[in-house]
Amino acid sequence: MKPAYFIAAAFAGALLPSAAFAQDATPAEVTLGVTAGYHDLGISDEVYDLTGVEVDDGSPIFGGFASVDFPVSDSIFIGAEGNLSIGTDAIDSDYGASARLGYRTQNGTKVYVRGGYQWVELDYANMLNVDKSAIPAGLDDTVGDYLVGGGVDVPIGSKAMFRVNVDTISFDTLRATAGVGFRF
Template structure:
């Protein structure tokens, strides 16, 4: 009897990919404030609220297992001008459709040095590269709610930064 809802879900889903498009908001901490203070004695704000969107495509591997890909893009209001990237997802889907997953990929971050240092834009040396990228690893959950899903993710870029996001997605 417990397998019946899962089998019914698998028949409804078939082997069709599930596409989700959504909006997200969160907080990205670059994790450099202590190092900057130790070197310069200057306190900096190295974190930023972020707002953006995502697109994911998940492919069922079995009744409970799925693999997928995701792209995201966000803009920041303080220490970050933007971050964007892509990742692969691997997870399990419960009988009610909740997805738990791990993900790994690559993320680029465009830093706003003027905001971090609290100086005018023209005080930042011209030609200073403000974009860096590295590998991303994280965990997440998607909770189905009718035709939408609520989601939460916690990620790190190269185990140097911490980024937490929450969002809502529309499934197709």
């Protein structure tokens, strides 16, 4: 397990106790949920142009998130979020942390922008459609860079929500996810 997994897990775990403590001062909203989506690395054309080799540079992803939001006013909130996803093709996993700034409507819908850092663990064998033994041992397969994006959380009843996010990592990739969460 990579050290960055522990960083992302520790960040997500740290959100919950700090959010519970902060509720004494202002009501915070903690959300835990699951997501599914697609992460396109956006490198297939460049690799083909440079090498003539076709690569599969996208992957379905499945994972979860933990977030905490604090009200700044009746309609503005700030927050933090941690995420972890497992991929099936070109991506073994991706994980990261981000800060959120958004607007909460009267019905509870949250529209937000976010920025943070995301790590992506690549599966070179799947990308190149070769056996794992063809990939040199010890080759670094984890890359990371800043993440920017936005999303919408729509309430479903009093505790559940549906969410959609679209993000990019350093304006090179496209990562779209949808999921459900439960607020505490």
